[in-house]
Amino acid sequence: MSSSKRRRILAPRLFSLTCVRTEMSDLKVADKLSGQRQRVLVVGAGIIGLAVALRLQQDGHGVTLVDRDEPMSGCSAGNAGHLTEANIFPPLSLELLMQLPRLLLMRDGPVVVRPSYALQMAAWVRRALPTLNSDTKEQIVTTLAAMSLAAYEELKLLAQISGAEELLHRDGAIYAFRSLEALDKKAAALAVWQANDVKVDRLDADELAEMEPALCRPLAGGFFFRNSGRCSDPKEFGMRMFRKLANAGVPFHKARVDDVQRTGDGLRLTTSSGDLQADKVVLCAGYGTGELIRRLGGTAPLASERGYHLMLPQPSIALRRPVAFPEHYFIATPMDNGLRLGGTAEFCQPDAPPDYRRAHAMLGLVQQYLPGTSGTDAEPWMGVRPSLPDGLPTIGELTKRPGVLYAFGHGHTGLTLSGITASCVSALLGGSAPGFDFSPLDLKRFE
Numbered sequence: 001m002s003s004s005k006r007r008r009i010l011a012p013r014l015f016s017l018t019c020v021r022t023e024m025s026d027l028k029v030a031d032k033l034s035g036q037r038q039r040v041l042v043v044g045a046g047i048i049g050l051a052v053a054l055r056l057q058q059d060g061h062g063v064t065l066v067d068r069d070e071p072m073s074g075c076s077a078g079n080a081g082h083l084t085e086a087n088i089f090p091p092l093s094l095e096l097l098m099q100l101p102r103l104l105l106m107r108d109g110p111v112v113v114r115p116s117y118a119l120q121m122a123a124w125v126r127r128a129l130p131t132l133n134s135d136t137k138e139q140i141v142t143t144l145a146a147m148s149l150a151a152y153e154e155l156k157l158l159a160q161i162s163g164a165e166e167l168l169h170r171d172g173a174i175y176a177f178r179s180l181e182a183l184d185k186k187a188a189a190l191a192v193w194q195a196n197d198v199k200v201d202r203l204d205a206d207e208l209a210e211m212e213p214a215l216c217r218p219l220a221g222g223f224f225f226r227n228s229g230r231c232s233d234p235k236e237f238g239m240r241m242f243r244k245l246a247n248a249g250v251p252f253h254k255a256r257v258d259d260v261q262r263t264g265d266g267l268r269l270t271t272s273s274g275d276l277q278a279d280k281v282v283l284c285a286g287y288g289t290g291e292l293i294r295r296l297g298g299t300a301p302l303a304s305e306r307g308y309h310l311m312l313p314q315p316s317i318a319l320r321r322p323v324a325f326p327e328h329y330f331i332a333t334p335m336d337n338g339l340r341l342g343g344t345a346e347f348c349q350p351d352a353p354p355d356y357r358r359a360h361a362m363l364g365l366v367q368q369y370l371p372g373t374s375g376t377d378a379e380p381w382m383g384v385r386p387s388l389p390d391g392l393p394t395i396g397e398l399t400k401r402p403g404v405l406y407a408f409g410h411g412h413t414g415l416t417l418s419g420i421t422a423s424c425v426s427a428l429l430g431g432s433a434p435g436f437d438f439s440p441l442d443l444k445r446f447e
């Protein structure tokens with residue numbers, strides 16, 4: 001990060017808005033701003049919306065935040081806190097494709113498709129098929145790797161601005177394997193990670209045991225991602241950004257956004273509690289963005305890929321860093337308030353009742369790897385991942401609706417990529433460009 005870029009982001013705010021958390025009967029809009037600075041409405045106060053809002057506020061724009069719910073109450077509230085450099089592959093592989101018919105029939109596997117979601121799933125998989133092509137896959141991998149490698153520093157910058165640095169840790173992360181066969185199968189991925197500058201080493205059984213003494217022995221070995229990290233309280237991290245914005249006078253409107261229309265001098269948002277005016281709008285509403293984009297005439301093939309966590313406040317064992325168990329599709333991350341087990345993929349209607357047995361099942365699994373883990377006072381949670389079929393998030397501006405920008409579809413890595421996403425949105429509004437080509441993230445790829 002160049003010192004000039006750092007100075008620009010940390011520069012004091014250039015203007016001040018006055019109303020914070022307005023009543024909807026009292027909606028105000030910022031006065032027209034001069035020069036490059038614009039009135040920007042950010043829809044969604046999850047980790048993506050908050051990172052975007054903070055970045056744009058630091059750039060000098062007149063930001064307003066809107067969410068139908070309280071900040072950080074969606075998918076971002078309970079993620080596993082893994083700041084990963086490993087997730088650079090599209091979700092569909094030939095192996096997974098072969099397993100799909102069986103998954104459709106399974107009730108309790110790590111990846112399940114509920115029967116009521118079968119049609120949506122079929123359409124989503126059809127959209128994912130082109131990623132099996134090696135050229136397409138390579139472009140996705142290259143883009144995700146570039147984003148992931150820049151992600152930690154961008155997030156750290158937002159943490160500095162919002163006084164949340166102590167919540168970020170960069171001690172690496174581990175993938176641990178029980179079977180040598182499964183570990184060897186991943187050797188192909190190792191070559192791709194290394195070719196894309198991800199700092200990763202293969203660990204044998206002794207090295208793994210030395211790095212994480214709580215793991216049972218013998219495991220087959222694993223991978224150590226040197227530059228991955230963790231956030232030890234993801235909800236608090238987002239709330240620090242929200243409080244920083246509130247203290248800077250950025251208004252927060254609690255309202256559902258239903259539509260965006262162009263008016264003579266900008267854009268008008270129709271919300272459940274009245275209209276709002278702006279020069280630009282950024283849609284960062286997670287899974288909810290799909291519906292908004294459709295209403296605006298666009299295409300956003302989002303799947304509702306629900307995931308669960310089980311929070312263990314008194315785990316009785318300690319890990320030093322996030323440890324993922326790819327054979328069982330879950331991860332254990334040390335948090336400030338205990339050990340969090342996160343994972344599983346349940347493709348189903350987003351508002352179907354949660355099946356918390358999926359969260360509790362992770363306790364039995366983790367005890368196979370971390371003997372003696374205690375489930376006392378364990379608390380389950382469920383969140384809806386906004387997942388796109390090619391594994392890339394989308395960041396851009398709607399061609400048919402100039403001035404309407406979007407940043408959503410971060411699937412399994414929204415926390416990790418929130419800072420770099422904010423940097424891309426900043427570039428779309430005249431800020432400096434991030435050091436990689438983010439044009440592949442445009443929604444046009446689905447048209």
Ligand SMILES: Cc1cc2nc3c(=O)[nH]c(=O)nc-3n(C[C@H](O)[C@H](O)[C@H](O)COP(=O)(O)OP(=O)(O)OC[C@H]3O[C@@H](n4cnc5c(N)ncnc54)[C@H](O)[C@@H]3O)c2cc1C
Pocket residue numbers: 043044045046047048049066067068069070071072073074075076077078079080081082083084255256257258284285286287288289292306307308309342343382383384385386408409410411412413414415416417
């Ligand atoms: C179990 C689990 C573990 C995970 N682990 C990790 C991890 O370790 N590392 C990682 O990087 N990522 C992880 N993720 C993924 C990450 O949590 C998501 O990618 C991220 O939270 C998405 O953030 P978001 O801001 O886009 O969505 P959300 O947090 O869902 O925020 C969207 C907001 O938009 C609002 N909204 C929606 N529609 C409207 C509307 N019409 N009007 C107004 N407001 C609206 C919602 O109320 C919500 O507050 C995990 C996810 C799950 C489920």
